[in-house]
Amino acid sequence: MSGGAVASLPEGLLDGGVWFRVEAAPTASAVRRTAERLAVELGLPEPRVAHLSIVAAELAGNLVKHATEGVLLVRAVRTAEQAGVELVAIDRGPGMADLVASVGDGHSTAGTLGIGLGAIVRQSSWYDLHSVPGKGTILAAQVWPAEPPKPAWVAGLTRPLTGEPVSGDAFSVRDVEGRRQVMMCDGLGHGGLAAAASHEAVRAFQEAPAVPPAAVLDRLHRRMSHTRGAAVAVAELDADAGLVRYAGLGNIAGTVISSDGSRRGMVSLPGIAGHQRRQIREYDYPITPDAVVLMHSDGVVDRWNPSDYPGLLIRSPLVIAATVLRDAGVRRDDAGVLVARLP
Incomplete structure (x- = not known):
């Protein structure tokens, strides 16, 4: 800062x-x-x-x-x-x-x-x-210079480790051929090399074809082999099916939070995108229009409790993400948070 x-x-x-x-x-x-x-x-x-x-x-x-x-x-x-x-x-x-x-x-x-x-x-x-x-x-x-766009269905924030000029965490969003997908990444370590790994994940994510999350994550894994690697997760929000499709490698945490504050964790498998993976699997989770998807790096702890924040879950994804970053982010690590809801 x-x-x-x-x-x-x-x-x-x-x-x-x-x-x-x-x-x-x-x-x-x-x-x-x-x-x-x-x-x-x-x-x-x-x-x-x-x-x-x-x-x-x-x-x-x-x-x-x-x-x-x-x-x-x-x-x-x-x-x-x-x-x-x-x-x-x-x-x-x-x-x-x-x-x-x-x-x-x-x-x-x-x-x-x-x-x-x-x-x-x-x-x-x-x-x-x-x-x-x-x-x-x-x-x-x-x-904005002219009429503002419609309120965003997704937002993310990253913050570097105290004393570092750049964050090794990154997020990205895309809508390709009807697939609304989000990606959260935590480059190994800190500083420039961690940021470089995450930036490569963002580039690969944006350039990937319109395929399900597991296939996108496999592409990221292959593209990141020249970097130090990262924990990465990709989620796809399907409003028609009422599902979140999720695939992750490493310690990116993914959660579906219902309007009553109840939470359901999503599975990321052990591994390092770019270097180590036993398998990549995709899991489906039900989601309702009033729920949100929260994804974060290990620079954010899970002690955050939605019930302590009356009215927060109906606010914008950006305000939700900022709240989580403030109250659950740690200063001894890069921190990244992404929040999305069905558009």
């Missing part, structure tokens, strides 16, 4: 994003400048850059003033037609009991993100918010 200004954004950081630990006013200014720079590089028109600047300033400023352990992610978001900027603010503050009142202009509660939420709502193309008293607040916002 960064605590200072970012003078430029290397191409590789546009979609991976930049994390900030927001504890002081200079860092809040750096967040705003980074968001503006990214917007310009993505070609957002000047009025939308100005709107983004307000959103970034309010989010970061409120973390400085009111949050505990506040962090903020700035990254690009894309569709086939356009690119925008996404901001995800995460804190462990006291939280907000009344979100409707907090969004109203002029509302302020010490220790919350209450100040400025009205401006964030007005200037954003899309936003989502969840807060639990005693646990903290997640606020995600996007600014």
Whole structure:
């Protein structure tokens, strides 16, 4: 995570994003400048850059003033037609009991993100918010150059090990010939070589033909033989069949979480994609429209309990993923979370 200004954004950081630990006013200014720079590089028109600047300033400023352990992610978001900027603010503050009142202009509660939420709502193309008293607040916002796309059915977040500039965890999403598939990857170790292994998994996943998850995973295994290897899992959400088809190698955890908070784990077999595999098998699991699929690396522990977060499972996949990353991610490892629901 960064605590200072970012003078430029290397191409590789546009979609991976930049994390900030927001504890002081200079860092809040750096967040705003980074968001503006990214917007310009993505070609957002000047009025939308100005709107983004307000959103970034309010989010970061409120973390400085009111949050505990506040962090903020700035990254690009894309569709086939356009690119925008996404901001995800995460804190462990006291939280907000009344979100409707907090969004109203002029509302302020010490220790919350209450100040400025009205401006964030007005200037954003899309936003989502969840807060639990005693646990903290997640606020995600996007600014697009034109009409925003439909809310995403899937979202993921990765965070590097403390002190590392890049994460060895990665995720990817694709919709090919009607197959809606997601991939979560944890490159062995940390740093650049782990990131290289995960980046190769992402490339191979995006280039794979429209085949079931087990066949996709086999292709990834063969493509990653020149890397140090990774734990990888691929899931396919089939709305017509009401199924999740899942294949995994290594310690990627996959879970189907029902609307009542009950969980069903999905099976990943022992192995290292790129180096060791005894077999690749695919398993089917039932899923309902109100359930979510959660996938994460071993940098996220399983102590997270959905019942401790009233109303969370109806929020966006991005807010769910951010909550899990905050409360179940560990600092001694790269951490990656992906959340999807039937589109």
